[in-house]
Amino acid sequence: MAWKDSFNNLASKTKDLTEITRINLEISSYESKVKESYEKLGQYLMEHPELISTQDETVEVFRKEYEEYSEKIKTDKEKIRDIKNVDVCPNCGEEIARDVQFCPKCGQQIVHVEPAEPDRKVCPKCGADLAEGAVFCGSCGYKVVQDVVDQEQKPNESQ
Numbered sequence: 001m002a003w004k005d006s007f008n009n010l011a012s013k014t015k016d017l018t019e020i021t022r023i024n025l026e027i028s029s030y031e032s033k034v035k036e037s038y039e040k041l042g043q044y045l046m047e048h049p050e051l052i053s054t055q056d057e058t059v060e061v062f063r064k065e066y067e068e069y070s071e072k073i074k075t076d077k078e079k080i081r082d083i084k085n086v087d088v089c090p091n092c093g094e095e096i097a098r099d100v101q102f103c104p105k106c107g108q109q110i111v112h113v114e115p116a117e118p119d120r121k122v123c124p125k126c127g128a129d130l131a132e133g134a135v136f137c138g139s140c141g142y143k144v145v146q147d148v149v150d151q152e153q154k155p156n157e158s159q
Contacts, residue, residue: 046070089103089106096110098112123137123139126139126142130144
């Protein structure tokens with residue numbers, strides 16, 4: 001009889017362990033859903049800052065962290081796209097080669113905008129880029145300050 005009691009006890013413990021495991025998995029699933037809800041709520045509030053009281057310093061700290069990290073993510077994604085030589089379709093978000101005229105996924109026409117070049121100074125003799133405040137061209141040695149002085153004097157001489 002002792003072995004029958006041991007078997008029943010073992011079966012009962014196995015059943016209990018199975019039930020505990022099932023409940024723990026259920027709890028884990030609920031905890032994941034709670035975390036997901038927190039994330040959705042936080043994202044929604046960050047996207048709608050007018051709903052947040054800016055009088056609370058803690059909220060302001062979290063909001064600034066969110067903006068800072070979001071900007072870093074954006075910058076890093078741009079770096080990756082530069083390395084891969086791709087852009088993102090403004091319509092569907094698909095990564096596309098920079099030389100395409102239409103998105104291969106959705107057909108959206110792609111308008112390529114060249115980044116504006118900042119005002120840069122070049123050597124009038126050889127065309128090389130000049131360092132800011134340069135008196136001489138680093139490539140050919142031409143005295144570039146003399147050209148600026150000459151150009152400033154020419155309008156005065158004609159008057």
